[in-house]
Amino acid sequence: xxxxxxxxxxxxxxxxxxxxxxxxxxxxxxxxxxxxxxxxxxxxxxxxxxxxxxxxxxxxxxxxxxxxxxxxxxxxxxxxxxxxxxxxxxxxxxxxxxxxxxxxxxxxxxxxxxxxxxxxxxxxxxxxxxxxxxxxxxxxxxxxxxxxxxxxxxxxxxxxxxxxxxxxxxxxxxxxxxxxxxxxxxxxxxxxxxxxxxxxxxxxxxxxxxxxxxxxxxxxxxxxxxxxxxxxxxxxxxxxxxxxxxxxxxxxxxxxxx
Numbered sequence: 599x600x601x602x603x604x605x606x607x608x609x610x611x612x613x614x615x616x617x618x619x620x621x622x623x624x625x626x627x628x629x630x631x632x633x634x635x636x637x638x639x640x641x642x643x644x645x646x647x648x649x650x651x652x653x654x655x656x657x658x659x660x661x662x663x664x665x666x667x668x669x670x671x672x673x674x675x676x677x678x679x680x681x682x683x684x685x686x687x688x689x690x691x692x693x694x695x696x697x698x699x700x701x702x703x704x705x706x707x708x709x710x711x712x713x714x715x716x717x718x719x720x721x722x723x724x725x726x727x728x729x730x731x732x733x734x735x736x737x738x739x740x741x742x743x744x745x746x747x748x749x750x751x752x753x754x755x756x757x758x759x760x761x762x763x764x765x766x767x768x769x770x771x772x773x774x775x776x777x778x779x780x781x782x783x784x785x786x787x788x789x790x791x792x793x794x795x796x797x798x799x800x801x802x803x804x805x806x807x808x809x810x811x812x813x814x815x816x817x818x819x820x821x822x823x824x825x826x827x828x829x830x831x832x833x834x835x836x837x838x839x840x841x842x843x844x845x846x847x848x849x850x851x852x853x854x855x856x
Contacts, residue, residue, distance in 0.1 A: 707751045714758050715740055718765065726798040726811055728768070728790065729775070736761055769795045774836035779818060781807070791832045797849045801829045813850040821848065 718740075722733050740761060743754055773792045778785045779800060791799040800818065801808040808829050809820040821829075828847050834840035 704751065707755060711751070711754055711758050712744065714762070715744065718758070718761060721765070726792070726795060726813070728773070728792045728798050730777075733765075736764070768792075772832075772836045774833045776803075781818065789833055791829055791836060793832070793845075793847075797847065799829050799832070799847065801826065801833070805830065810848065810850070 715737075719737055722737065740758060743749060743757055771792075772794065773790075775790050775792075776787060777790060778787050780786075781788075786802060788800040788802055791801070793799075798811040799808065799821075800810070805826060807820060808823075808826045809818050811817075812819040825847060828845050831840065831843065832845050832847070835842055835845075
């Protein structure tokens with residue numbers, strides 16, 4: 599029986615072929631690693647792009663919201679301005695109507711002031727004769743005012759209204775002051791007591807005589823001595839030297855009949 603032995607060179611070549619096989623397996627691994635790295639790099643790039651797009655989207659969203667708020671505010675402002683414009687148109691119409699009558703008013707104001715001045719003078723002459731110099735001087739100034747060309751009609755009207763207000767206040771106050779009156783044909787200094795426009799009393803400074811203005815007879819009339827203390831008390835009250843209190847004093851018959 600015989601055996602066949604291959605040549606030694608063939609065996610060595612086979613072994614070399616077997617040992618060289620792993621070198622062919624390394625290439626797919628490197629390729630896999632390269633592909634994985636490329637995938638990761640692509641993922642990073644994609645994430646960066648996503649982040650950039652997200653930032654751009656957020657910025658655009660904020661700009662949109664700002665533009666929306668601005669649009670809303672402008673709409674409200676526009677509505678407000680439209681209402682203001684509407685009111686201005688109404689005021690313009692009203693002013694135009696007033697301008698149509700202003701000429702008539704200007705022509706009527708002077709006669710009105712003159713009538714008011716005449717009525718005021720008549721009223722003072724018929725009133726109690728208190729503060730005669732002061733009230734007469736006020737009337738004189740008002741009459742002189744009406745002849746002044748450098749004063750507007752509005753200012754003249756204001757002055758006459760002011761005089762009416764002063765006269766009106768006299769009816770709501772009490773007052774004590776000193777002045778002179780003619781008693782028995784002789785001017786004498788006296789204390790006056792004015793109770794609104796109801797009554798006007800006088801008392802000599804030494805307290806020796808007291809009286810009141812008789813509106814019916816248009817003259818000063820003396821009072822009994824029993825009224826002197828009441829008038830003296832009224833003078834103290836008017837000067838705020840005493841607390842308010844009831845006064846027992848006569849008034850003219852004409853005043854009672856009102």
